Amino acid sequence: MLVEEIMERNIHYVGPEASIWDTLMLSNEKRVRHVPIVEDGKLLGIVSDRDLRDVSPSTLVDGDTLLLRSTKVKEIMHTNLITVHPLDAMEDAARMIYDHRIGCLPVVQEDHLVGMVTTSDLLHAMVDVMGVSQPGSYIEIEVPDQPGALLEVATIVKEQNTNIISLYITPGKREGYRIIVLRVATWDPRAIIDRIGQAGYTLLFPVCFLNQGGVK
Template identity: 40%
Template sequence: MLVEQIMHRAVHTLPPELPIREAIQLAREHRVRHLPVVEDGRLIGLVSDQDLRAASLSELGPSEVWERSSQPVSTIMARRVISIHPLDFVEDAARLLYENRIGCLPVLRGNELVGILTETDILYRLVEIFGVHRPSQHFEVEVEDKIGILARVSRIFGDHRINIHSVLVERGDDPRQLKLVYRVQAKDLRGVVKSMKAAGYRVVWPHKEPRFREKGPR
């Protein structure tokens, strides 16, 4: 998936000379946490909600707060801004957010600001990828790392007419083993658990079969 597919295209921006108090009002009005600062169509900085809160410290007196909030946003903006291209992959954007511990990435095509991508956008996309926004169950199985193993394990779900919403491949402490994490559409996984074990795979979750015990007569 590309950045342009999930980025926000309607971006609220600030001119560098805008007073801080007006930036605070704009952020509250539109409920945004990151405001790019643009001059002559070029991105020159970024102001976050933390920057705005720091500029109106409660320990200052009324006159000092007014004086501070009258200063332009250029005095508090971050000038070193990490950006990304709209045709970059979402996973690369997630890596940039994580490695730099930042909350957003302005999206630039050349020098033009065309969007903004936030950590919330990435998190929501992960929820969609994992399929947890739809009714589903979690299933984990540990297998030997060899060619074709994912197809063979997934085929068992098909044999039980169970739809797979998503699958994540994790490498464990043993480099020879893989953990396959599924989200599947099913009410009863007992048959799948039995088939997985019969095939020689170690079912990690669900780890207790009584979880699927049918209700007996009262």
């Protein structure tokens, strides 16, 4: 899945000459945690709701309001930005947010801001990709880290006339092994689980089948 498929295109932004007060009001009104600073379509910087709170007194009086109205947002914006392209992979965007401990990524194409991706956007997309909202059963299988294991597991599911809703692979806890995580379109995966055991693979989940015949 690409960034352009999950990004928010309706962006709430301000220009560099906007006041901190106007930016704060926009953040509160639109309930956005990050406000891009844009001029002629080009991204200049970004401020977060935390940045705005840090420069805002906890209790506003007339003099404080005047200061916020007279101070330009460009004076507090962050300009050392980490961005993504619309055609970057969703996984790369997630890794960048995780590695840099940030809450959003501006999406830039040809120097122009075209969207925003937040942690909420990524979580929503991951839920869709993993098929969590679709009815089915969740299975974890430990397999040797060698060619052919994934094909054999997929063939077992196909032989039971069942669709795979989602599939991903993670490193195994034992050296030389991987874990295949499946969500299959059936409420009763016993036949699939039996065949997995007969093929010599180790079932990790669901645990209720671990002590039944045919499963290691």
